[in-house]
Amino acid sequence: MRARNAKLTHVRADGTLQMVDTSAKASTARTATAEAVVRMAPAARRALKAGALKKGDALAAARVAGIMAAKRTSGLIPLCHPLALNDIDVRIGFSGRDSVRISCSASCFGQTGVEMEALVGAAIAALTIYDMCKAMDRGITIEHVRLREKAGGASGRWRR
Amino acid sequence: MRARNAKLTHVRADGTLQMVDTSAKASTARTATAEAVVRMAPAARRALKAGALKKGDALAAARVAGIMAAKRTSGLIPLCHPLALNDIDVRIGFSGRDSVRISCSASCFGQTGVEMEALVGAAIAALTIYDMCKAMDRGITIEHVRLREKAGGASGRWRR
Amino acid sequence: MRARNAKLTHVRADGTLQMVDTSAKASTARTATAEAVVRMAPAARRALKAGALKKGDALAAARVAGIMAAKRTSGLIPLCHPLALNDIDVRIGFSGRDSVRISCSASCFGQTGVEMEALVGAAIAALTIYDMCKAMDRGITIEHVRLREKAGGASGRWRR
Amino acid sequence: MRARNAKLTHVRADGTLQMVDTSAKASTARTATAEAVVRMAPAARRALKAGALKKGDALAAARVAGIMAAKRTSGLIPLCHPLALNDIDVRIGFSGRDSVRISCSASCFGQTGVEMEALVGAAIAALTIYDMCKAMDRGITIEHVRLREKAGGASGRWRR
Amino acid sequence: MRARNAKLTHVRADGTLQMVDTSAKASTARTATAEAVVRMAPAARRALKAGALKKGDALAAARVAGIMAAKRTSGLIPLCHPLALNDIDVRIGFSGRDSVRISCSASCFGQTGVEMEALVGAAIAALTIYDMCKAMDRGITIEHVRLREKAGGASGRWRR
Amino acid sequence: MRARNAKLTHVRADGTLQMVDTSAKASTARTATAEAVVRMAPAARRALKAGALKKGDALAAARVAGIMAAKRTSGLIPLCHPLALNDIDVRIGFSGRDSVRISCSASCFGQTGVEMEALVGAAIAALTIYDMCKAMDRGITIEHVRLREKAGGASGRWRR
Numbered sequence: 001m002r003a004r005n006a007k008l009t010h011v012r013a014d015g016t017l018q019m020v021d022t023s024a025k026a027s028t029a030r031t032a033t034a035e036a037v038v039r040m041a042p043a044a045r046r047a048l049k050a051g052a053l054k055k056g057d058a059l060a061a062a063r064v065a066g067i068m069a070a071k072r073t074s075g076l077i078p079l080c081h082p083l084a085l086n087d088i089d090v091r092i093g094f095s096g097r098d099s100v101r102i103s104c105s106a107s108c109f110g111q112t113g114v115e116m117e118a119l120v121g122a123a124i125a126a127l128t129i130y131d132m133c134k135a136m137d138r139g140i141t142i143e144h145v146r147l148r149e150k151a152g153g154a155s156g157r158w159r160r
Numbered sequence: 161m162r163a164r165n166a167k168l169t170h171v172r173a174d175g176t177l178q179m180v181d182t183s184a185k186a187s188t189a190r191t192a193t194a195e196a197v198v199r200m201a202p203a204a205r206r207a208l209k210a211g212a213l214k215k216g217d218a219l220a221a222a223r224v225a226g227i228m229a230a231k232r233t234s235g236l237i238p239l240c241h242p243l244a245l246n247d248i249d250v251r252i253g254f255s256g257r258d259s260v261r262i263s264c265s266a267s268c269f270g271q272t273g274v275e276m277e278a279l280v281g282a283a284i285a286a287l288t289i290y291d292m293c294k295a296m297d298r299g300i301t302i303e304h305v306r307l308r309e310k311a312g313g314a315s316g317r318w319r320r
Numbered sequence: 321m322r323a324r325n326a327k328l329t330h331v332r333a334d335g336t337l338q339m340v341d342t343s344a345k346a347s348t349a350r351t352a353t354a355e356a357v358v359r360m361a362p363a364a365r366r367a368l369k370a371g372a373l374k375k376g377d378a379l380a381a382a383r384v385a386g387i388m389a390a391k392r393t394s395g396l397i398p399l400c401h402p403l404a405l406n407d408i409d410v411r412i413g414f415s416g417r418d419s420v421r422i423s424c425s426a427s428c429f430g431q432t433g434v435e436m437e438a439l440v441g442a443a444i445a446a447l448t449i450y451d452m453c454k455a456m457d458r459g460i461t462i463e464h465v466r467l468r469e470k471a472g473g474a475s476g477r478w479r480r
Numbered sequence: 481m482r483a484r485n486a487k488l489t490h491v492r493a494d495g496t497l498q499m500v501d502t503s504a505k506a507s508t509a510r511t512a513t514a515e516a517v518v519r520m521a522p523a524a525r526r527a528l529k530a531g532a533l534k535k536g537d538a539l540a541a542a543r544v545a546g547i548m549a550a551k552r553t554s555g556l557i558p559l560c561h562p563l564a565l566n567d568i569d570v571r572i573g574f575s576g577r578d579s580v581r582i583s584c585s586a587s588c589f590g591q592t593g594v595e596m597e598a599l600v601g602a603a604i605a606a607l608t609i610y611d612m613c614k615a616m617d618r619g620i621t622i623e624h625v626r627l628r629e630k631a632g633g634a635s636g637r638w639r640r
Numbered sequence: 641m642r643a644r645n646a647k648l649t650h651v652r653a654d655g656t657l658q659m660v661d662t663s664a665k666a667s668t669a670r671t672a673t674a675e676a677v678v679r680m681a682p683a684a685r686r687a688l689k690a691g692a693l694k695k696g697d698a699l700a701a702a703r704v705a706g707i708m709a710a711k712r713t714s715g716l717i718p719l720c721h722p723l724a725l726n727d728i729d730v731r732i733g734f735s736g737r738d739s740v741r742i743s744c745s746a747s748c749f750g751q752t753g754v755e756m757e758a759l760v761g762a763a764i765a766a767l768t769i770y771d772m773c774k775a776m777d778r779g780i781t782i783e784h785v786r787l788r789e790k791a792g793g794a795s796g797r798w799r800r
Numbered sequence: 801m802r803a804r805n806a807k808l809t810h811v812r813a814d815g816t817l818q819m820v821d822t823s824a825k826a827s828t829a830r831t832a833t834a835e836a837v838v839r840m841a842p843a844a845r846r847a848l849k850a851g852a853l854k855k856g857d858a859l860a861a862a863r864v865a866g867i868m869a870a871k872r873t874s875g876l877i878p879l880c881h882p883l884a885l886n887d888i889d890v891r892i893g894f895s896g897r898d899s900v901r902i903s904c905s906a907s908c909f910g911q912t913g914v915e916m917e918a919l920v921g922a923a924i925a926a927l928t929i930y931d932m933c934k935a936m937d938r939g940i941t942i943e944h945v946r947l948r949e950k951a952g953g954a955s956g957r958w959r960r
Binding site for chain 1: 204216217228229232236279280287295305307310
Binding site for chain 3: 600604630
């Protein structure tokens, strides 16, 4: 499913940037889900999980940060369009002994996709977890920030 | 150098969140460098590099997006303090046949570190590259979003 | 008219947050009006009113701040959707000897209501008045920040 | 302790607005605490408290929203200065059968006070609670948005 | 084509501000193009052009800044509506020996025009060029920030 | 007083962008004043002035918009540093039969100048006036957006 298009849609023949003009695109229901994995020392992960089991503010903060960042995507990624999002959903799970798994879904009814919103939401939720755990482990690494699936629009469904 | 601190500094005993009060911390020169790697299909990477060799707007957009996002860190990461940054520097290099390597350094003179600024800058620069290449390769993955080194403050120098 | 719904729409069974997915909701005309009352020492109120009668920058600033904050609602309230607002209207009146009364109306055509926009506009307009009068009276209190009425959407018209 | 100053500091003799020039003010440690009370139907309050006892995302979201809004104060209140805040602390308590009590403290070392940051944080945390409970009770009212105490600067300590 | 309307649409009879309520306006395709000219010392212009011919980051930064500012128009201009923009296009050309010419086009399908978005984009792109050249010439002047043409809506096509 | 520096400080030898690292610069008092002229049809200017004489919301909105935009400069101009501004002052005067003259001053104590803050404030105040008068005259032009004087820092005083 790789290499779908022969060129960079945001770069003109002369090398200058452009937004993709969405005027002529049909409005359809669009969804996308992205993920990220936060790798940290088991002790940090245990502390995070213990907090999560108690009152959960740390994970709630990551969820809120992911949702708010996804809404701000067009202010962060230069060529993204402002979108009337219908939903953003950030989920955080514990898996393995050193990983926290983040999933962010976004949806809208519009003329362009919501991949970037899902990716920005997942990345900022992951970085918020980094921020809260960094005193225990500065070596935390965020891996696999990537699209898991998308649907809607001319390019239709894509699934990793 | 892992597991430096026995607890999450942003979570109180009752599980609720807190910013770290920096009032009593000394102001010192702080620097941090973070990195991220964007893995993409060789064809997408070639197209990006060709554009970069011509007029370079795509890479310039990623650099600008990284710098602007780093300045907005305290608006994105809930418990980060607003900082009077002295410098943010985003560099982008091509390495291997399927990777783009991003490095973001930040510095300030203040009461708290600039790791999050460096990480947010690297992550948003990487996501901007994703955005510009996604029509060619939806499977692009961002890996190794992580701190490379930091200096300044009570915890001193840290290096991966 | 209280207690309309048996549960918190933004909290899942497991206690985690969610935005309300508006994908399946019908787009209808939505309006809402909120109010707030600023209570201050009569001398401060007199000074504010005298300024208002002269050139009115103080009240104009409060109106502008309320309008601009209402537009930023989805960036302030974590689970609010970005909305294509058609109108925001902030009105400020003097009543009694120690009160300034603020009313903020918002309207859009969309899939979710504009109560939060009206409330945020009223609250920030009130706080702007606080800011301009605080040197005369630090004890100023903002009361009755509340919805006065709303219309549109599945829940229809509501009036205090 | 009311009516401290004979005029509005933000309004010139001709009625036009001005920021207060802080260039000549001494930098001192500044703190402020503000509060707000959210009045709601007992059933809504019970639902909120039950969620808070389980996983607490609703209250965590209000705390995060308050902290993030306090950091954005100079972008919301027209004549506020940007400040290098050292700390923001939002606390939420249940009291009586129909009230939720919010307290927001802010501190910085600088040339102007942090009252507005504390007030904005308290107001936006309160509005976030409104947003999460509004499906159960549209009549929720936010009362007593006000300063509880401040310290630092030429005007020194003030306590309600 | 001047003096189209007998009154200021944003000011009520009593002198207070208002947004223009767009609820009853038809949604149509809207476009606008604005321009700005940056006048600078020939040496500064030569340096800018040389950079532009090499890697072009300076001009790319101006284009990106213009696009991002245009998206933020409703957060900058108090009475502007948030709009779902379909496209923003910033072009920069060299003409004469002391001028850089900026053109910014915007388009949306909606109930109000995009003139302000085009103007804000042109102005901020011009100011970004100022920022990058100011060490060589503090006397740089931005002239002719103005609408070149617009189309769509009840007032139809307008052309300078 | 032109052509002060032989190169663009924000562009490296290889053409890529950089912020100017201010770490080693001395903190000094910095001030800058910028101006802009709004040229409009005499009828539009008369209407604006009449409103200004009555309640003045239109001019107050322009002043507020200029102040708020100046505070947001580092979020708009890619390579600007966030600054702890001490003051921003926007003044608007009527001169000639078709001109409105805007002046914006900014000051801070810091490691870099405030020219861009003054220029952004003047430009956005001017565009706000455009927005409020555009229904009467779409041909309004903003001219002479430029620095009038600056003081402080290594480059010292500059005056047009």
